[in-house]
Amino acid sequence: MLRRLYDWTLSLAARPSAPYALALVSFSESSFFPVPPDVMLVPMMLARPDKAWSYALICTIASVLGGVLGYFIGLGLYDSIGAWVFQLYGLTEGAETFRHAYADYGHWVILLKGLTPIPYKLVTITSGFAGYHLGWFIALSILTRGARFFLVALLMSQFGPRIKAIIDENFNLVATVGIAALVGGFVAFKFLF
Numbered sequence: 001m002l003r004r005l006y007d008w009t010l011s012l013a014a015r016p017s018a019p020y021a022l023a024l025v026s027f028s029e030s031s032f033f034p035v036p037p038d039v040m041l042v043p044m045m046l047a048r049p050d051k052a053w054s055y056a057l058i059c060t061i062a063s064v065l066g067g068v069l070g071y072f073i074g075l076g077l078y079d080s081i082g083a084w085v086f087q088l089y090g091l092t093e094g095a096e097t098f099r100h101a102y103a104d105y106g107h108w109v110i111l112l113k114g115l116t117p118i119p120y121k122l123v124t125i126t127s128g129f130a131g132y133h134l135g136w137f138i139a140l141s142i143l144t145r146g147a148r149f150f151l152v153a154l155l156m157s158q159f160g161p162r163i164k165a166i167i168d169e170n171f172n173l174v175a176t177v178g179i180a181a182l183v184g185g186f187v188a189f190k191f192l193f
Contacts, residue, residue, distance in 0.1 A: 011047075019055070025037045025040050029119075029120065031124060046160055055153065064138060069124075070120075071134065075129065085121065086122070086125070089122070110140040114147060
């Protein structure tokens, strides 16, 4: 099933709608969708290395805009939608501890999260819930999400054919590691915060 998704994503890169789909996934992942944009971003960059930098820009902009939605979910709707998202992932208790840590460490949480498998939506909703300064939240999100997606673009533009060969030859292992990193991010959030 994952192999078919990977192959489908590679074929999607040639379609005119590909950047819109990537933006939608990146936006959604920042506020409620459980699948990170890397699932689309990496195969699209492998299929179209000439578009790697524009795909990184699309992901960055859409992710930050989705993060602002997540922020407002946390700020104004935590008791309904925000709490539901944390409950969905079994992280309700950790959210309170995480919220209090924002008083002193919110900037570090936002910056470091952008480079880890901890789901970004949990940071965006909690940032709003904790009342973190919106301007700083946006600036730090641009920095950290941009760094993440443009690092992927750099790697794909420099080593894309080699990376594609490794993925193609070891797809099951790569998929397993990716899923483990995603699950590990949720587990890390639960136990660290």
